[in-house]
Amino acid sequence: MAELSPQEVVKVANKITPAELASDLQLLEGDAKKFDLTVRRAPYTPAEKTSIFSIFSSNMKSFYVDSSFGWKPLVKKAELFHSQARYIVARRSPSSFSGEVAGYLGWRFVVDETVEGGEDAVVYLYELSISPKHQKMGLGRILVEGVEELGRKAGMKKVVLTSLKKNLGAVAFYSRMGYEIDPTSPSRSEPDEDQNEFDYEILSKTL
Numbered sequence: 001m002a003e004l005s006p007q008e009v010v011k012v013a014n015k016i017t018p019a020e021l022a023s024d025l026q027l028l029e030g031d032a033k034k035f036d037l038t039v040r041r042a043p044y045t046p047a048e049k050t051s052i053f054s055i056f057s058s059n060m061k062s063f064y065v066d067s068s069f070g071w072k073p074l075v076k077k078a079e080l081f082h083s084q085a086r087y088i089v090a091r092r093s094p095s096s097f098s099g100e101v102a103g104y105l106g107w108r109f110v111v112d113e114t115v116e117g118g119e120d121a122v123v124y125l126y127e128l129s130i131s132p133k134h135q136k137m138g139l140g141r142i143l144v145e146g147v148e149e150l151g152r153k154a155g156m157k158k159v160v161l162t163s164l165k166k167n168l169g170a171v172a173f174y175s176r177m178g179y180e181i182d183p184t185s186p187s188r189s190e191p192d193e194d195q196n197e198f199d200y201e202i203l204s205k206t207l
């Protein structure tokens, strides 16, 4: 049978239901059991939107204010709650004690251009945010390994994300998780440009 094109792979992946994605996450072992993981997509409840935006804002506002992206809450909300966005939302287990969101990872299955002018079906990781009191408990790892597993099952070639250079915690975390500077990142694709003009790197991990 002919191999599916990246567009076809993404089209099929976008039809996987949140329930199907969630059942694949149930296979995660170990630390993942400390958290209840659910998979969500639009439409979101007002409470979910508030939790997602407020964790994002408390972790990232100061970085965005100082960055080339700027702090644009409306633009960010449109991106966060885009119709193709998918989330793994984590709450402390058992969730009956508290419905409080401990952290989340937001991604989309998309077609991404390669430096050679080709195309890959990828998991684009748009947002990963753990509430300050739940950081350094292994949740970031659970969420990243979770989306890597979902991406692999959906036939994605890699996970791609953008990280601000100033966000040293995130840089250290992604390096620990095996992420490297992607060939499309300005430091690799435009080495002759003044790198001070770019306050971010594009990182990726092959699945």
Ligand SMILES: CC(C)(COP(=O)(O)OP(=O)(O)OC[C@H]1O[C@@H](n2cnc3c(N)ncnc32)[C@H](O)[C@@H]1OP(=O)(O)O)[C@@H](O)C(=O)NCCC(=O)NCCS
Pocket (backbone or CB within 6 Å): 059, 060, 128, 129, 130, 131, 134, 135, 136, 137, 138, 139, 140, 141, 142, 162, 163, 164, 167, 168, 169, 170, 172, 173, 176, 177
């Ligand atoms: C970065 C972030 C997602 C990490 O999540 P976390 O749940 O705190 O990380 P984990 O506990 O799963 O850590 C996984 C590994 O990364 C390492 N790590 C995590 N944060 C780190 C930091 N700030 N500095 C150095 N190493 C770090 C841990 O030591 C751990 O290593 P180990 O496996 O050897 O023990 C979280 O701190 C966060 O939400 N930060 C604010 C938002 C943000 O920056 N998001 C990323 C935007 S691109």
